[in-house]
Every structure is written in C-alpha cells, then in structure tokens.
Amino acid sequence: MSSAAELSSSADIPGHPAVPGDTAEVRSVASPAEQADESAGQSAERPTGIPEATVARLPVYLRALYTLGERGVGTVASEELAAAAGVNSAKLRKDLSYLGSYGIRGVGYDVDYLVYQVSRALGLTQNWPVVIVGAGNLGRALANYGGFLTRGFRIAAVLDSDHAMVGREVGSVIVGHVSDLEAIVASHAIAIGVIAVPAGAAQAVCDRLVGAGVTSILNFAPLVLTVPEGVDVRKVDLSIELQILAFHAQRRSAERFGQVAGPAAAEA
Numbered sequence: 165m166s167s168a169a170e171l172s173s174s175a176d177i178p179g180h181p182a183v184p185g186d187t188a189e190v191r192s193v194a195s196p197a198e199q200a201d202e203s204a205g206q207s208a209e210r211p212t213g214i215p216e217a218t219v220a221r222l223p224v225y226l227r228a229l230y231t232l233g234e235r236g237v238g239t240v241a242s243e244e245l246a247a248a249a250g251v252n253s254a255k256l257r258k259d260l261s262y263l264g265s266y267g268i269r270g271v272g273y274d275v276d277y278l279v280y281q282v283s284r285a286l287g288l289t290q291n292w293p294v295v296i297v298g299a300g301n302l303g304r305a306l307a308n309y310g311g312f313l314t315r316g317f318r319i320a321a322v323l324d325s326d327h328a329m330v331g332r333e334v335g336s337v338i339v340g341h342v343s344d345l346e347a348i349v350a351s352h353a354i355a356i357g358v359i360a361v362p363a364g365a366a367q368a369v370c371d372r373l374v375g376a377g378v379t380s381i382l383n384f385a386p387l388v389l390t391v392p393e394g395v396d397v398r399k400v401d402l403s404i405e406l407q408i409l410a411f412h413a414q415r416r417s418a419e420r421f422g423q424v425a426g427p428a429a430a431e432a
C-alpha cells in the first residue's frame with residue numbers, strides 16, 4: 165500500500181505564464197484553471213501524452229464552452245475562451261493543441277466540436293456510473309444535483325450503513341445498504357466512488373471500494389486516504405478553500421486600512 169498523492173488546489177499568479185518550479189509564497193487568488201497548474205504538477209504526463217496540468221484544465225474549458233454554447237455562441241476566439249476559463253490565451257492554445265485542436269485563424273474554435281474534443285479527451289463521451297457512499301447531508305445533496313448527467317456522470321447508486329436511510333429516494337436512486345457495495349460496483353461496472361461518510365469510516369469504505377474494483381475516488385472526508393498504486397484519489401475540502409480566501413481577505417483588508425497583518429502585508 166502506498167499513500168495516495170491526493171491532489172488539492174493551491175494558487176497561481178493570474179495572467180502569469182506557466183513556469184515550471186515557480187513557487188511564489190504569497191499569491192493572488194487564482195481561477196480554478198490556474199489552480200489546476202500546481203495540483204496537477206507542471207511536468208507530469210499522462211500515458212495519453214497530455215500533461216497532467218492540461219488534463220486538470222480541460223474540465224474548466226469544458227465548463228466555459230458549455231456556458232458559451234448555452235448562449236448560442238457558435239465559434240469562439242482563443243482570447244475569449246481563455247478569458248472565460250481564467251487562463252492566458254497562449255496556455256489555452258497550447259493545451260488545446262494536445263487534443264489536435266488548433267482553431268481557424270481569424271475565426272477561432274467551433275464550440276460544439278471543441279466540446280466534443282475535450283469531452284472525448286476526458287473520457288466523457290460515455291456516461292460514467294458513480295457510487296456515492298454516505299447518504300447524509302452531503303451525499304444527498306450530491307445525489308440530488310442534476311448537473312452530473314449532462315457532464316458525463318450518472319449516479320448509479322447511493323449507499324449508507326444506516327438502515328433508517330436505506331430505501332429512501334435520493335435523486336433518481338433508492339438508497340441501498342453499504343453491505344451490498346461489492347455487488348453494486350460489479351453489477352453497474354462502477355469505476356468512480358464518492359466518499360461522503362464521517363472521517364472515521366472513510367478508510368474502510370475506501371478499502372472496500374478499491375477491493376471491489378473502483379479505481380477513481382473522490383473523497384470529501386477530512387482525512388488522507390491510503391490506496392494502492394493505480395488508484396486515483398481527488399480530495400475536496402471546502403474549508404481549505406475558505407481558509408485560503410480568508411487569508412487573501414485579511415491581506416486585502418490590511419492593505420485597505422494600512423494595517424500590518426503578518427508577513428503577507430509586509431510583502432505587499
């Protein structure tokens with residue numbers, strides 16, 4: 165067993181071209197696309213030949229493209245798409261070149277086709293069945309969110325250990341008992357598991373998911389999971405994001421009122 169390289173976001177310098185090894189300590193709040201730079205690592209490459217940092221930005225481009233598509237935009241210039249995604253346009257063009265997408269000079273990118281290309285690169289042209297373990301406040305909120313389906317994910321099952329929860333309708337599924345986890349993962353060919361149980365139960369749930377064949381885990385529980393090689397774990401922690409925002413809010417406030425608030429204000 166090895167400790168998973170759990171990926172969480174941190175900031176980059178908006179508008180600043182990617183510089184490998186650039187690790188400025190105090191930074192502005194970055195867009196999700198730019199935060200992806202560090203969480204994914206600048207030099208790591210996927211077996212597909214697409215760098216990990218590019219892979220991490222593709223969902224951000226996809227979200228921007230969906231928004232443009234919903235507004236009826238048919239073609240988009242790289243500058244416009246880059247601005248919508250919060251990256252600089254050179255980085256965007258470089259990222260899209262890995263997909264074989266170069267746009268047409270003076271016209272830009274065809275929005276629908278680019279949605280297809282990015283979706284294909286991310287493996288979203290099929291609907292991925294997902295199991296959510298933990299049907300508490302968070303698990304139910306996730307299961308009730310209708311947006312996953314249009315983004316390539318289908319909530320195939322929601323499981324809980326509490327018999328009082330089992331049998332309740334959540335989103336489009338009925339909550340099952342966690343004792344059926346292995347059977348449900350096998351019957352739905354589930355590759356992605358979402359952990360929404362208390363921290364104390366999360367590692368055991370993770371072990372069972374992995375044992376059942378799940379290779380991608382989205383962990384909301386506040387602990388670092390240990391998984392074997394070949395299993396990807398993404399950790400979501402809203403409190404860390406809020407703490408980063410609090411840091412920047414404090415710095416801005418200190419600048420505005422001329423107060424010194426620690427090393428950040430001293431450097432500013």
Ligand code: NAI
Nearest residue numbers: 298300301302324325326360361362363365385400401402
């Ligand atoms: P909750 O207490 O409402 O729900 C937890 C559910 O997990 C309960 O229904 C419980 O019966 C079930 N459960 C417990 N042990 C289980 C097991 N072994 N197998 C299957 N189900 C089991 O908690 P809530 O608010 O939904 O939070 C869930 C987790 O998500 C917690 O670890 C919490 O700290 C975390 N969380 C993380 C956030 C983030 O930003 N990362 C935000 C909110 C919550």
